[in-house]
Amino acid sequence: MKLDQFPEAIRPRLIPKPDGEMIYRCLGCRKEHGIETLLYTCPDCGSVLLLHDRRFERLKAIDGGTWRKILDYRRMLKDPAVKGIYRYHEFIGPVIPLSSVVYLGEGHTPVVEANAHLQAKAGIRFFYKNDGQNPSASFKDRGMASALSYINFLIQEGHVDEVLSICASTGDTSAAAALYAAYLKPKIKSAVLLPHKKVTPQQLSQPLGSGADVFEIPGVFDDCMKVVEALSERYNVALLNSKNAWRILGQESYSYEIAQDFDYAMADKVVVVPIGNAGNITAVMSGFLKFFEAGIIDALPKIVGVQSVHANPVYRYYRQPEDGQRKFVPMTVKPSVAQAAMIGNPVSMPRVIHLVERYNRVAGDLRVFFAEVTEQDIMDWQLTANRNGHIACTHGGESLAGLMKAMQNGDVDSKETAIVDSTAHALKFAGFQDMYFQDSFPDGYAVRPNPDLVNRPRYVRPESIEKFPEAGRPLEGEAFDRFVDAVSGQIAESLDLKKKV
Numbered sequence: 001m002k003l004d005q006f007p008e009a010i011r012p013r014l015i016p017k018p019d020g021e022m023i024y025r026c027l028g029c030r031k032e033h034g035i036e037t038l039l040y041t042c043p044d045c046g047s048v049l050l051l052h053d054r055r056f057e058r059l060k061a062i063d064g065g066t067w068r069k070i071l072d073y074r075r076m077l078k079d080p081a082v083k084g085i086y087r088y089h090e091f092i093g094p095v096i097p098l099s100s101v102v103y104l105g106e107g108h109t110p111v112v113e114a115n116a117h118l119q120a121k122a123g124i125r126f127f128y129k130n131d132g133q134n135p136s137a138s139f140k141d142r143g144m145a146s147a148l149s150y151i152n153f154l155i156q157e158g159h160v161d162e163v164l165s166i167c168a169s170t171g172d173t174s175a176a177a178a179l180y181a182a183y184l185k186p187k188i189k190s191a192v193l194l195p196h197k198k199v200t201p202q203q204l205s206q207p208l209g210s211g212a213d214v215f216e217i218p219g220v221f222d223d224c225m226k227v228v229e230a231l232s233e234r235y236n237v238a239l240l241n242s243k244n245a246w247r248i249l250g251q252e253s254y255s256y257e258i259a260q261d262f263d264y265a266m267a268d269k270v271v272v273v274p275i276g277n278a279g280n281i282t283a284v285m286s287g288f289l290k291f292f293e294a295g296i297i298d299a300l301p302k303i304v305g306v307q308s309v310h311a312n313p314v315y316r317y318y319r320q321p322e323d324g325q326r327k328f329v330p331m332t333v334k335p336s337v338a339q340a341a342m343i344g345n346p347v348s349m350p351r352v353i354h355l356v357e358r359y360n361r362v363a364g365d366l367r368v369f370f371a372e373v374t375e376q377d378i379m380d381w382q383l384t385a386n387r388n389g390h391i392a393c394t395h396g397g398e399s400l401a402g403l404m405k406a407m408q409n410g411d412v413d414s415k416e417t418a419i420v421d422s423t424a425h426a427l428k429f430a431g432f433q434d435m436y437f438q439d440s441f442p443d444g445y446a447v448r449p450n451p452d453l454v455n456r457p458r459y460v461r462p463e464s465i466e467k468f469p470e471a472g473r474p475l476e477g478e479a480f481d482r483f484v485d486a487v488s489g490q491i492a493e494s495l496d497l498k499k500k501v
């Protein structure tokens, strides 16, 4: 729709203009730092940062109803800069001009209601939000769109010229980073560090295909993270891990979309997300808080953060119910099918602690919960979901298993409605499905297939015939007819088909 056709009251705000005053705020010493240089940690105390708009209060001058209209009307605009995460410009990156925005089709991922059969089995109404339908097939694109738009802005403003972006990754961060950096070629080059043999072949193919320099390192993600931290401290590179607070801002779009897709009715909603490095859950809490404070939503949904028993440092921290008694202890992870979340020392832990406290305080009661699930639960629920028309990855299975656990724990009631995060596309993790179907999981995972969920291809090559077609050597005449009869007969028998009368 053209601008002059929108209601007059909305028009001036429809196309966002640079505004606000963004600063990094340290979660350790509370000092503030300007955004002209890309910071990852506080130069004074080394703690992690969050980005904050000093003039956020100005957004409260617009009432919630008007905001909802602005955001809903923005859906009709054709400008690519507001088609993705920057539909929520005022909340994500108000200082970024639309001319710096990098849009590759991220965000606004489908929310798909589970069918009646699956909802009956789960005992609750729920929807999957398919973040695997982002351009690099995981939610990481949301944060990369934000981080790379900001870097593009720094380049356009002349604050930096050539940029080498770098990240450590359990697979999806590097896929997203390499994709967005490739789009900004030649201004930005990218390098990614992966734990050797700890990412799936699909995830390895992604940064290679995007032309990034790919380095494989012995060990697990936590080891790679230490190496990129050393690189970013000693050399002139742009760190794209979620330590980079711009990533968090972009990922807040996940919450804004849920609010908008449910017509801003967030009471009795439960948002379930897996936790790895804890950037995602940080962003989800932060996003809902901002919309609540601006009056766009009138309730904060429950949040359930889910971890596998093989990588559960956040769950262990919150297992201690007393606030003052909790102590964070990094852990050594074991193999997990939720491989992108196989992290023992999450970088965003201080952000989680800060935001959980704030979220519960603003809500006025306990609204953030944690659940722990087994590797077996993750696989069984992933495969069950996908047998009912979903495309959940293993982490999507982890989310659904976590919802079941939260109900058992009494944290979620069957009368509530859940939105379950499938953080990546099922195809990225097809290898785990193969292991399940072939009963070939290495012992470390402790996964045994449930025969009802196993599915394998059947090779149909009837013994009764001798000649079969081959590529470049087709069958003809009677031989071909015999082949079609024998094969269709065997399939019909196997499916127990009834003959037409």
Ligand SMILES: *Cc1c(COP(=O)(O)O)cnc(C)c1O
Pocket: 138, 139, 140, 172, 173, 242, 274, 275, 276, 277, 278, 279, 280, 281, 340, 341, 393, 395, 423, 424
């Ligand atoms: C990164 C990732 C996670 C974990 O998100 P964090 O922000 O690290 O907690 C979960 N699932 C997938 C598919 C991911 O790529």
Ligand SMILES: [Zn+2]
Pocket: 026, 027, 028, 029, 030, 031, 042, 043, 044, 045, 046, 047
């Ligand atoms: Zn500090």
